[in-house]
Amino acid sequence: xxxxxRIRLRHGAIAGVFVLAGLVVTSVATLPLSRHWYNxxxxxxxxxxxPSLQPIVPFEKYDxxxxxxxxxxxxxxxxxxxxxxxxxxxxxxxRILPGFLISLAMGLSAAVISVGIGVxxxxxxxxxxxxxxxxxxxxxxxxxxxPYILMVILLKVGLTRPLTxxxxxxxxxxxxxxxxxxxxxVSWLTMARVIRGQVLSLRSQPFVxxxxxxxxxxxxxxxxxxxxxxxxxxxxxATLVVPQAVLQESFLSFLGIGVQAPTPSLGRLAADGVQAxxxxxGYWWLLVFPCAVIVLTLLAxxxxxxxxxxxxxxxxxxxxxxT
Amino acid sequence: xxxxxxxxxxxxxLRRVIAGIVTIAFVYTLTFLMVVSIPGNPFQTGARNMPPxxxxxxxxxxxxxNNWVYFGEFLLGAVRGDxxxxxxxxxxxxxxxxxxxxxxxxxxxxxxxxxxxMVGVPLGVFSAIRRGGGIDATITAGxxxxxxxxxFVTGSALLTIxxxxxxxxxxxxxxxxxxxxxxxxTLSLPFTAYxxxxxxxxxLDVLGSGFIRTALAKGLHPRTVVWKHALKPALLPVxxxxxxxxxxAMTGSFVVEKVFGVPGIGQHFVNAALNRDPGLILSxxxxxxxxxxxxxxxxxxxxxxxxxxxSSAV
Numbered sequence: 001x002x003x004x005x006r007i008r009l010r011h012g013a014i015a016g017v018f019v020l021a022g023l024v025v026t027s028v029a030t031l032p033l034s035r036h037w038y039n040x041x042x043x044x045x046x047x048x049x050x051p052s053l054q055p056i057v058p059f060e061k062y063d064x065x066x067x068x069x070x071x072x073x074x075x076x077x078x079x080x081x082x083x084x085x086x087x088x089x090x091x092x093x094x095r096i097l098p099g100f101l102i103s104l105a106m107g108l109s110a111a112v113i114s115v116g117i118g119v120x121x122x123x124x125x126x127x128x129x130x131x132x133x134x135x136x137x138x139x140x141x142x143x144x145x146x147p148y149i150l151m152v153i154l155l156k157v158g159l160t161r162p163l164t165x166x167x168x169x170x171x172x173x174x175x176x177x178x179x180x181x182x183x184x185x186v187s188w189l190t191m192a193r194v195i196r197g198q199v200l201s202l203r204s205q206p207f208v209x210x211x212x213x214x215x216x217x218x219x220x221x222x223x224x225x226x227x228x229x230x231x232x233x234x235x236x237x238a239t240l241v242v243p244q245a246v247l248q249e250s251f252l253s254f255l256g257i258g259v260q261a262p263t264p265s266l267g268r269l270a271a272d273g274v275q276a277x278x279x280x281x282g283y284w285w286l287l288v289f290p291c292a293v294i295v296l297t298l299l300a301x302x303x304x305x306x307x308x309x310x311x312x313x314x315x316x317x318x319x320x321x322x323t
Numbered sequence: 324x325x326x327x328x329x330x331x332x333x334x335x336x337l338r339r340v341i342a343g344i345v346t347i348a349f350v351y352t353l354t355f356l357m358v359v360s361i362p363g364n365p366f367q368t369g370a371r372n373m374p375p376x377x378x379x380x381x382x383x384x385x386x387x388x389n390n391w392v393y394f395g396e397f398l399l400g401a402v403r404g405d406x407x408x409x410x411x412x413x414x415x416x417x418x419x420x421x422x423x424x425x426x427x428x429x430x431x432x433x434x435x436x437x438x439x440x441m442v443g444v445p446l447g448v449f450s451a452i453r454r455g456g457g458i459d460a461t462i463t464a465g466x467x468x469x470x471x472x473x474x475f476v477t478g479s480a481l482l483t484i485x486x487x488x489x490x491x492x493x494x495x496x497x498x499x500x501x502x503x504x505x506x507x508x509t510l511s512l513p514f515t516a517y518x519x520x521x522x523x524x525x526x527l528d529v530l531g532s533g534f535i536r537t538a539l540a541k542g543l544h545p546r547t548v549v550w551k552h553a554l555k556p557a558l559l560p561v562x563x564x565x566x567x568x569x570x571x572a573m574t575g576s577f578v579v580e581k582v583f584g585v586p587g588i589g590q591h592f593v594n595a596a597l598n599r600d601p602g603l604i605l606s607x608x609x610x611x612x613x614x615x616x617x618x619x620x621x622x623x624x625x626x627x628x629x630x631x632x633x634s635s636a637v
Contacts, residue, residue: 012464138349144567145350145612147574149589150604153596158361247473251578254475255593267473274479274582291476298471306467 013307016300023297024104027097033076034094039262042089048276051084051285057091084285087276092269092285096293099264103246104297106180106265110245111238113184118191119234123226125192126199127218137196140189148186152248153257155182175260179252183245191237198233202226239305243298250294266294332627339623343616350612351398351605358601359390397605406606411591411598417606420591425610427497428580428587432573434507436565439514444554444561446515447522451557452549454527462519469516478509478582495584506583510576514568518561525557555629562629566622570615574607 027034042057049056059077083092125136143151159178167174202208203226211221250267252258254274259265273287400407406417450462485505486494492505529535530553538548577589588607595603 012467138346141346142349142353145346145615146354146608147592147611149577150354150592150596150608153593154357154361154604157596157599158357243471250473251475254473254578255581257593257597270473270476274475277479277483287479291473291479294473295468295471295476298473299467302467302471 010307012303016303016307019296019300020104020304023097023100023293027101030076030079030094030097031101033073034098037080037091037094038098038264040090042085048087048283048286049081049085049089051092051289052081054081056081056085057089083289086272086286087283092289095264095269096266096290099266099269099290100293100297102176102259102264103249103266103294106176106183106249107242107244107246107301109180110184110187110248111241113181114188114191114241115234115238116188117185118188118237119195119230121188122192122195122197123199123222123230126196126203127222133196137193140192143186143189149251151186152182152252155185156257172260172263176263179249179258180245183248183252187241187245187248191234191241194233194237195230198230199226202229236305236309239301239308243301243305246294246298246301266290266297270294336620336624339620343620346616347609347612351401351609354605354608355394355397358599358604361599393601397602401606401609406609407602409595409600409603411594411600411603417602420603421588421606421610424586424588424591427585428576428589429573431503431506431510431576431579431585431587432569432571434503435510435572435576436514436569438507438511439518439568440561440565442511443515443518444522444558447519447561448526448549448554448557450519450523451526451530452545462523466516466520469512469519472512474509474513474578475582477512478506478579481505481509482582495582497585502583502585506576506579506585509582510572510579514572517564517568521560521564522557525560526553529553529557559626559629562622562626566619567615569618570611573614574611 040061042061055077057080059074079093080091081093083096086092086095121136121140125133128136156178159181160174163174163178163181167177208221208225211225216224246266249258249265250270253265253267254271256271259268261268269290270287273283273290276283276286397407404418406421409415409417409420412420446462446465450459453459482494482505485492493499493501496502526549530549535548535553538552539545543552574588574592576585576587577593579585580587580589588610591603592607592611594600595607
C-alpha cells in the first residue's frame with residue numbers, strides 16, 4: 001500500500017475520532033438538560049415545527065426540572081429548535097443527542113459481550129481440542145444457520161421476564177439491557193471462529209512449544225503467551241462489531257422491537273422519521289437529521305475500525321468479517 | 324485415474340450433503356428447544372386471551388401439549404413437505420405462506436446479489452489496480468459509506484427521490500417490473516460494498532504473487548493478466564462470502580420489505596418470532612437453514628472447480 005493512501009485512510013480515521021469525540025462531548029455536556037427535555041411535549045396549535053435558528057418553544061415550557069442550572073439552560077434553550085420538533089412537539093435536538101449516547105453505548109456493550117463470549121469460546125475450543133473442539137465449533141455452525149433476526153427476537157423475549165424481575169421497577173433499563181444482551185449474544189460467532197484459528201496457529205509455534213517444554217500449564221501459556229498475541233485480532237474485530245451493533249439496534253428499533261418509546265435511540269428516531277415522511281412528505285427534518293447522525297457515526301466508527309485493522313492486521317486476507 | 328478422481332469427488336460431495344443434513348437437524352432441534360423454553364405463545368398475545376380450556380383443546384388438537392410428540396410430528400411433516408398450521412394468520416397454513424412469500428424474496432435477493440457482483444467486482448478490481456491513487460481512495464470511502472448506510476435510510480431516500488419527487492417509480496408494492504428496481508437496489512447496496520472490499524483485498528493479494536510477475540515478465544498485456552489470470556483466484560474470498568450473503572439477501576430483507584411494501588418472507592420471520600408461533604418459526608427456520616446449507620454446498624463445489632488444490636476440502 002502506497003504511503004499516500006495510508007495517510008488518507010488515517011486522515012479519515014482521525015476525522016472519525018474527532019466526529020465521535022465531538023458528538024460524545026456535546027451529548028454528555030447536554031445530558032443534565034436532555035434527560036429532562038427529551039420527552040417534553042409542547043402541544044400548541046402546531047407541533048411539527050420546522051428547524052429554525054430561533055427557539056420556537058418558549059423557555060418557560062422547558063424549565064420544569066432545570067431550575068438549578070438556569071443560565072446554562074437559557075443558553076442550551078437556544079439550540080432546542082435547531083433541528084425542529086417532532087410530531088409530539090418534542091425538540092429533535094434534545095432527542096438525537098441522548099439517542100446517540102444510547103446507540104453508542106449499545107454498540108460498545110455488544111462489542112464487550114462479543115469479545116467476552118467469543119474469545120472464551122474460541123480459545124477454549126482450540127486449547128481443549130479433539131472432540132470438544134469439534135462439538136463447540138459445530139454449535140457455532142448451527143448458530144450461523146439460524147436467521148439472526150429470529151435469534152435476537154427470541155433472546156429478547158426469553159430474557160424479558162427474568163431481567164424485568166431482576167431490575168425491579170426499572171423496566172426501561174431492563175429493556176435496554178435485554179436489547180444489548182440479545183445483540184451481543186448473536187455477534188460473537190465470527191469472533192469465536194477467528195480466535196480459534198489464531199490460537200490454533202499460535203499454539204504450534206516454537207515459543208509456545210518451548211514454554212510447554214519448560215513445564216508451563218495451559219492457563220499460564222494462555223495468559224502469558226497467547227493472549228498478548230491475540231490483542232491485535234481482538235481489537236480489530238471488536239471495533240468492527242461496534243458499528244454493526246449500532247446498525248442492528250437501528251434495524252430492530254425500526255421494526256418496532258428495539259428501544260421502546262419514549263426512550264430515544266438513533267434507530268428509533270430514524271424509524272419515526274421514515275413513518276413521518278412516508279405518510280406525508282414535508283417533515284423532512286424528522287428523517288434527515290437522525291439519519292445524518294447515524295451515517296456520520298457509523299462512518300466514523302468504520303473509518304476508525306479500518307485504521308485499526310490496517311495497524312494490527314496489515315496482512316489481512318479475505319476472511320475478514322465474513323459473517 | 325480420472326475415474327477414481329471422480330469417484331473421490333462424488334464421495335466427498337455425499338459426505339458434505341450428509342453433513343449439511345445433520346446441520347439442518349441440529350438447527351431444527353435448537354430452534355425447537357428455544358421455542359418451547361421461551362415463555363408465551365400465540366394464544367396469549369395480550370389483548371384477547373383465549374379461555375384456558377379452549378387453548379388446551381387447541382394445543383391437544385395439534386399435539387402441542389406433548390413436546391416430544393410435537394417434535395417428532397413436525398419433523399415428519401416437514402420431511403414430507405407439510406409444515407402444518409400457523410396461528411399468526413388465520414385461514415393460512417405455513418405451506419401457503421412460504422409458497423406465496425418465498426418466490427418474492429428469492430427473486431429480489433438473487434437480483435440484488437447479481438447487481439452486487441456486477442458492480443462490486445469491477446469496482447474492487449479497479450480499486451486494486453489503481454492502488455494508492457485517487458480512484459482507490461474514492462472507492463474505499465464509498466465502500467465505507469455503503470457499509471454505514473442502514474437500508475431503511477437508503478430505501479426511504481430512493482423512495483422519496485424516485486417515487487415522490489420524480490414520480491418515475493411506484494411508491495411501493497409488488498407485482499410489476501416497475502416495482503423491482505428500487506428495492507433491489509436498496510437491498511444490494513451493503514452487499515455491493517462488501518464484495519468490492521473483498522475483491523480489492525483478494526486482488527491485491529494475488530497481484531503480489533509470483534505467477535503474476537512471471538506473466539507480466541513474459542510480456543503479456545497487463546489487462547490480460549488482471550482479468551484472465553488474476554481475477555479467478557482473487558474472487559475466492561468473494562465466493563465464500565456469497566453463500567451466507569445470498570441466503571441473507573433471500574430471507575433477511577425484512578427492512579426493505581417494510582419500506583417498499585414487498586410481500587416477502589422476511590416479515591414472516593419477524594412476525595413468527597414476535598407471536599411465538601411455533602409452526603411458523605420452525606418452518607421459516609428450516610427454509611432458511613436449507614437455503615443456507617444448499618448455497619454453501621454449491622459454493623464449495625464452485626470453489627473446488629476454480630481452485631483444484633482446494634478440492635480436498637470439499
